[in-house]
Amino acid sequence: MTILIIEDNEIEMENLKLLLAAFEGYEVIATAESIHQGIELANNMQPELIMLDLQLDCQNSLEHVHLLDYSPYIICSTLCTEHALQAFEVGASDYLTKPITHEKLCRALERLPQGQGEPQHRARKMALPLHNGTKTQMVPIDHITLVTADRDYTIVRDISDSEFISTRRMHEWGKLLPSPLFVTLDRSTIVNLDQIDHYTRLGPDRTATINFKNEHQHRIGSTARRRLKASIEN
Numbered sequence: 001m002t003i004l005i006i007e008d009n010e011i012e013m014e015n016l017k018l019l020l021a022a023f024e025g026y027e028v029i030a031t032a033e034s035i036h037q038g039i040e041l042a043n044n045m046q047p048e049l050i051m052l053d054l055q056l057d058c059q060n061s062l063e064h065v066h067l068l069d070y071s072p073y074i075i076c077s078t079l080c081t082e083h084a085l086q087a088f089e090v091g092a093s094d095y096l097t098k099p100i101t102h103e104k105l106c107r108a109l110e111r112l113p114q115g116q117g118e119p120q121h122r123a124r125k126m127a128l129p130l131h132n133g134t135k136t137q138m139v140p141i142d143h144i145t146l147v148t149a150d151r152d153y154t155i156v157r158d159i160s161d162s163e164f165i166s167t168r169r170m171h172e173w174g175k176l177l178p179s180p181l182f183v184t185l186d187r188s189t190i191v192n193l194d195q196i197d198h199y200t201r202l203g204p205d206r207t208a209t210i211n212f213k214n215e216h217q218h219r220i221g222s223t224a225r226r227r228l229k230a231s232i233e234n
Helices: 010-021 035-045 062-068 084-089 102-110 119-122 169-176 222-231
Strands: 003-004 025-033 050-052 072-080 094-097 127-134 137-139 144-150 153-158 164-167 182-186 189-192 196-202 207-212 217-222
Touching: 003 010, 003 035, 003 084, 010 025, 010 050, 010 102, 025 035, 035 050, 035 062, 050 062, 062 072, 094 102, 094 164, 127 164, 137 153, 137 217, 189 217, 196 222, 207 222
Parallel strands: 003 025, 003 050, 050 072, 072 094
Antiparallel strands: 127 137, 144 153, 144 189, 153 164, 182 189, 196 207, 207 217
């Protein structure tokens, strides 16, 4: 996989080059110290992966990503998590906090499919920062099983049945999570179809219980049940 590094800190640049050299099949073909130079190099050379520092010359690099004329994988890096959600909204594949270590980089590279894939396939491989109490955890999108509304918040569950609280609204989750993998069943429920084992219809009111592969259960109304049935049959 060919790589472009965009980083204005010389020490961080050299550290990243040394770390990447330890991984077979990855080749740094160019480096840039400014976002403008980086975008120009990317469009000319079209590397498969861009390692992008989020703060370059006091600029937010994410505001320039739209200038790319193709769709590379992008792994962002910064000293804090302030721009993490914005990074994923503009199509970043992963997010690393500095200092970048071999272990952090290894996990990020492992989440990348080898070669350019279809957009929906690539979206499945993205990981999002989700909050569980005081801890922030990177959760691959295809590990999310269920998103539900809870007043001013949303509750996100993953394949380990961990629960995360998010300030992202349901309509925002609907735009972020790739279809047809994820289906919005009603205003308060989004499910990952790949993580559903089966669902059971309940009584004459036509409600149902969704049984996930991790054994978590979630009850839905009749409208949501009809949408789930149609999605599974399609």
